[in-house]
Amino acid sequence: MLEAFTGLLGPLGTASLHFLSVQSLTWLLAGTCIGLLFGAVPGLGGTTALALLIPLTFGMEQSDAIMLMGGSMAATSTGGSVSAILLNTPGTAPNAATTFDGFPLASQGRAGEAVGAAATASALGGLIGVFTLLVVIPIAKQIVLLFSPPEFFLLAVFGLVAVAVSTGERTLQALIAGVLGFICAFVGEDLITATIRYTYDIEALQDGIKLVPALIGIFAIAQMIDLAVKGGSIAENPAAVKIQRVWGGVAAVFRNWSTMLVGSGIGTFIGAVPGVGGTVAGFLSYSTQVQRDPKPDVAYGKGNIRGVIAPESANNAKDGGSMIPTIAFGIPGSAETAVFLGAMVLHGLEPGPTLLNDHEDVVFTLVLSLTVACVLASIIVLMLARPMAYLTLLDAHVLVPVVTVVALVGAYALENDFSHVVIAMVFGIVGYLMIRFQYPRITFTIALVLGEITERSFFQALGLSDGSYGIFFNRGVSQILLAMIIFTLAVPAIRTLLKRRKPVLGAS
Amino acid sequence: MSEQRLPFATIAGSVVCLLSVVAFFALINLGYSREIFGFAGAVAWVGLLFAVRPLVEARSLSAFWFALCVLGFFIFFVDQTYEYQGRVRLFPLLIGYLGIILSLLDILSLTRGKAGEIVTRSFGKAFDPTNLEGRSALREVIVIGAMCLIILSIYLLGFLLSTPLVVVAWMLVAGRKPLPLTLATAAGSFVFVWFLFEFVLRYELYRGLVWEIMTG
Numbered sequence: 001m002l003e004a005f006t007g008l009l010g011p012l013g014t015a016s017l018h019f020l021s022v023q024s025l026t027w028l029l030a031g032t033c034i035g036l037l038f039g040a041v042p043g044l045g046g047t048t049a050l051a052l053l054i055p056l057t058f059g060m061e062q063s064d065a066i067m068l069m070g071g072s073m074a075a076t077s078t079g080g081s082v083s084a085i086l087l088n089t090p091g092t093a094p095n096a097a098t099t100f101d102g103f104p105l106a107s108q109g110r111a112g113e114a115v116g117a118a119a120t121a122s123a124l125g126g127l128i129g130v131f132t133l134l135v136v137i138p139i140a141k142q143i144v145l146l147f148s149p150p151e152f153f154l155l156a157v158f159g160l161v162a163v164a165v166s167t168g169e170r171t172l173q174a175l176i177a178g179v180l181g182f183i184c185a186f187v188g189e190d191l192i193t194a195t196i197r198y199t200y201d202i203e204a205l206q207d208g209i210k211l212v213p214a215l216i217g218i219f220a221i222a223q224m225i226d227l228a229v230k231g232g233s234i235a236e237n238p239a240a241v242k243i244q245r246v247w248g249g250v251a252a253v254f255r256n257w258s259t260m261l262v263g264s265g266i267g268t269f270i271g272a273v274p275g276v277g278g279t280v281a282g283f284l285s286y287s288t289q290v291q292r293d294p295k296p297d298v299a300y301g302k303g304n305i306r307g308v309i310a311p312e313s314a315n316n317a318k319d320g321g322s323m324i325p326t327i328a329f330g331i332p333g334s335a336e337t338a339v340f341l342g343a344m345v346l347h348g349l350e351p352g353p354t355l356l357n358d359h360e361d362v363v364f365t366l367v368l369s370l371t372v373a374c375v376l377a378s379i380i381v382l383m384l385a386r387p388m389a390y391l392t393l394l395d396a397h398v399l400v401p402v403v404t405v406v407a408l409v410g411a412y413a414l415e416n417d418f419s420h421v422v423i424a425m426v427f428g429i430v431g432y433l434m435i436r437f438q439y440p441r442i443t444f445t446i447a448l449v450l451g452e453i454t455e456r457s458f459f460q461a462l463g464l465s466d467g468s469y470g471i472f473f474n475r476g477v478s479q480i481l482l483a484m485i486i487f488t489l490a491v492p493a494i495r496t497l498l499k500r501r502k503p504v505l506g507a508s
Numbered sequence: 509m510s511e512q513r514l515p516f517a518t519i520a521g522s523v524v525c526l527l528s529v530v531a532f533f534a535l536i537n538l539g540y541s542r543e544i545f546g547f548a549g550a551v552a553w554v555g556l557l558f559a560v561r562p563l564v565e566a567r568s569l570s571a572f573w574f575a576l577c578v579l580g581f582f583i584f585f586v587d588q589t590y591e592y593q594g595r596v597r598l599f600p601l602l603i604g605y606l607g608i609i610l611s612l613l614d615i616l617s618l619t620r621g622k623a624g625e626i627v628t629r630s631f632g633k634a635f636d637p638t639n640l641e642g643r644s645a646l647r648e649v650i651v652i653g654a655m656c657l658i659i660l661s662i663y664l665l666g667f668l669l670s671t672p673l674v675v676v677a678w679m680l681v682a683g684r685k686p687l688p689l690t691l692a693t694a695a696g697s698f699v700f701v702w703f704l705f706e707f708v709l710r711y712e713l714y715r716g717l718v719w720e721i722m723t724g
Contacts, residue, residue, distance in 0.1 A: 056704075059709065170631075170633050171631040171632040172610060172614050172627070173614060176578060176607065176611060179604075179606055179610060180578075183585055183600070183603065183607070186600050186603075192595050192596070193594075193596050197592060197596065198588065225652065225655060229643050229648050230643070231647075395683060395685070397678060397679055397682055397683025398679060398689075398693055400678060401674050401677075401678035401697075402675060402693065404655070404674070405658070405667070405674050405675070406700070406701065408658070408659075408667075409667050409713065412713065413705060413711050416712065418662075418663065418714055421659060421662060422659060425655060425656070429652055429655070432652075436574075436639070436643065436648075437570075437571055437574045437575075437635075438571075438636065438639060455599045459595065459599070492632040493630045493631075495632075496629045496630070496632075
């Protein structure tokens, strides 16, 4: 194990050297500010930010692109905590649990304390998550070596199924969205025989559906259509935008260090499980804190500072955790990491053993950018919480045209091709229909990103077994993965059964 | 609980659907052309529509039409996939048939009765019609139409002219915002797009068809 860690110092040194250049730090700062902004404005979110950032990274060095996007990813939920506390409107879904005690604190005139605690807990939680990622990388390298094509195929299926099951309990629709994503991934040249498929002589589809316009459409444009249809102002409660006694909040985190540690542990663990995501991490951490503290000095929900520390440390720690399956196996755990994975693939970085062995410096650049960005984001929040709160009052009628046009410019910039603008809009409309009819977009995105790798693994596995499907069933790791897939698929039914049994038991 | 009789449309539609499915697979195995078994697939889809439509509750109707469209897309995809041979179509066919099965379950979950309830329970949550509250169909059509107009504007006038134009049009017409705020936002957007993409990142943004015609 020690040897493995020593071996890592080389790439870590390379990453650190690159990291310390003015250019890289500028990209990191830019990513952090964009992440904070998109996190603070409800309705935008981190995934939209990442989708819009991808076009800006063309022409950048791999590590600069990773720093820009890593900075944005790490800062989003810190930004979201500001609107959760000051306006009772979570900027991003993972900040929802923060409103329980954050807004009551703000209503009592203790907004500064709550923001200070949220920013500090976010920074420390983020650091713990990243530290865990750093520790797990050498172990993950060993585990990844146990995987061959059949296991990678089953792992992709497991990732998709796990995300589908955990996405808002609409499992069937999530799986259908995944199938739609795969179908979009089939368009273009077939990897095995180089046959052109499903293009209908449309030139723009010859190389397949490009990820960037598709992601921009499915997230940014779809979100803007949704916002425009719903209309009105994003946050309607501008009350209590008073920021005082910020340092009291910072100190509160250190006084309640065990709350922060437990929250970070929960966040890291939940983050590493594909599909469970930051929202679950936030709520689980909050409810665990409530259970750990049966006789609180201030009731939870009435403005207890620990009710802010627990969810905020968890939802930032999940970023480091979610990177474990993403970079080690290429299985994104959330919509954000799916888009991030898409960006990595665009920059020629294929997650899995190749990335861990041949591009360790890139992995460490990511680790460093996540580390610095979560601290940087917290410092910025501590300094600029008040103006950030006013951002959330932006009217949808101002936001929609501006974001739409910028998103379309981003789609065009990929290859200076107007057809990509049309593709982005088509996917935007599809994405809106998915929002409207409750088909989760995350499985669609994961399948679109993983489609090529999944099909390749499928054929490589069949190639190894001379066409026998037995290869997916008769190997140790494959059997474990199959059992996990079956169990995961059974979870909704088990959950319903348990729910039905509860009232019966209660009655008896 | 008294047993309810199935509507005639359901029985007739089911029979048509089942026969068409059998015909679909038989025609594939007999090596008929894609158009012929594709027709059988389309008839099966129509049969299903008539079979299930009377069983869907009014509040879930819009979800039913959408699910039916998704199923139609999967049938079309499978039919198209048979155009390819061997390995090229193997994985897409697996995915296509999986999509059809999942789609059928999705449609079943929207029906009232025991079967729908079991499917819903096995796969989590039912469709929540309250999600549609505050979304008028007319507004949706207008917004999507406006989005298409943005594309047309970019196609004709290019990005740099369209950016302020779209912002001004949207804020004034849809948002009824004050003119100074609108003009300031439009100017800011234009400067942002130009500065970031043309000046910093050195992209040459699309100038539009009108510009291309004018400059030959």
